[in-house]
Amino acid sequence: MARARSVLVALRAVPKLSLAVIAAFVLVGALAPVIAPVDPNAQDLLRPLEGSSSAHLLGTDDLGRDQLSRLMQGARTSLTAAALVLGGALVIGLLIGAVAAMRGGLVDEALMRLTDVGLSLPSLITALATLGLLGPSYSNMILALTIVWWPAYARLTRALIISIKTRPYIEAVQLMGARQSWIMFRHLLPGAIGPVLVYATADAGFIALSVATLSFLGLGVQPPNAEWGQMLVSGLPFLETNPGLVIYPGLALTLVVVGFNLLGEAVALDKVPRPLSRRAVRRRRADALDALAAADAPRLGRTTAGEVTA
């Protein structure tokens, strides 16, 4: 009995815990230049591949760089890249979705067929092909991943706006003679943005994962900049002697992805910790679910952890 209750308590703590994990990584990333013990790119070729010591808590890599400082810098790189991609995808997706929903007709049809193409292709293939065409670099990686991620947001936004458009209060505003752009920016987009952000929470982890994967393949963040996927691949040759060079970056990455996925699931199911949990969130979630059902949910393509574990 007592055990059952403790399990329940632990389960209820999951969203808070995931929020804490993400907040911790964001904080470390934001403060990396200040709190990192050493310059993450400072080489000390006389002390390569050292174990843990008071000077280097997690040891050094093959170029004698401080592993802990690089991990902190990595949090900064990964989260910044993920935020850029998510921001870009959100802006493009919201705009295209809004235009498709407002214009309707041929414009809508053309834009939605475009998102069909984007959603039907596996994301890694699209990203790799884009990088192959443009050449690998950090900014091209951000661009490639934005290209991969915007269609899902365009579809979701379109579905949400179409459902909001038919509500009585919008008709009332129309009858009062408001301009289309006013209705769009004052009423429709603000109504759609909540559920879109809910969906974005679950996506953030997968975006961070893609950034790391591309960097792991040598097509994203380039050395010497510290990034987890890139640190992991440069640590692989020393797996036998210095497994820490592989274990820590991978662990950090996995924690962030699990954190975002748990949080995304919690937000979607409205189990959000206090500060975020208001009735508004519940309403947004209902809107998001309605819209997803209307948006022909399977076409959203990507398997999110939310769907997997629902």
Added chain:
Amino acid sequence: MRRFIIRRLGTSLLVLAVSSVVIFLLVASAPGDPAQLVAERQSFGADRETVERVRKELGLDRPLPVQYIDWIGDIAVGDLGTSLKTQTDIGSDLAERVPVTARLLIGAAVFALVAGCGLAVLGTFWPGGFVDRMSRPLALLSVSIPSFYLAALLVLLFAVGLRWLPSQGDSGLRSSLLPWFTLGLAPAAVMARVVRVALAESMSRPYVTTALSKGRKRREIVIRDAVPNIAVPTMTAFAAQVGLMVTGAIVVESIFSWQGASAYFLEAVRFRDFPVMQVWLLLFAAAFIVLNTFVDIASRAIDPRLRRAMAEGMS
């Protein structure tokens, strides 16, 4: 049914044709001049004359529609072109590499299907039991962990630590186990969830209640009635996972040093080897389209309800 098949094949061919044009145009419009690239590789600091000569040799001075027809015509008769990077025949490169990827994919797919469906069926035998409760956390973890990290941890445990399996390479069954598991784990967990949910839905149907009230065993009902009923959604979900596995193979082949077709694409991307990228993307699109077409036709062959719905829709 025959009419449906013919129409479905027609649409697929059309989609393939459109994809081939799009792939060709995308690669042709990429920034950077392939003629320049090749000329630079032949001799450093190639002058304009050399570049123009190379351009002529590669046929890049002709109008795009002519180039497209030429390209697709060559592919149709089995000439896939030459790699810019290695100057080798792409067709014979792929003939060497596709079997490697096929071995990886088939192993991983079998693992994903058997493990996924197995877990789901066990979960349905004992709802709320240990297996059932573990399937959610397992799914969450396996879609969250980067495959290259999973691979590294497996190598650390089984190759470095226990010395049971080789850490990389492609020589026989023992060296295949870790790649298969790495690639198959996430699809297995996703399949376990999808099949479990479908089975639960199937088990809530009235015919199951009837069967239970007649005294048939729960396990027998699961295997004989519920499982056949979910064949179609299972197949559709599995096809989507196979598509994802092809992209997962890029990472897995890279980390285990397998010389497969996915690694070939990665090399082409790294060196901006445009002819290889074009052919690879085209073949990938074709495989994708064939897979989806097959699933669509097979669903109707398996499930009489879909056929009936279709017949009603037509009349």
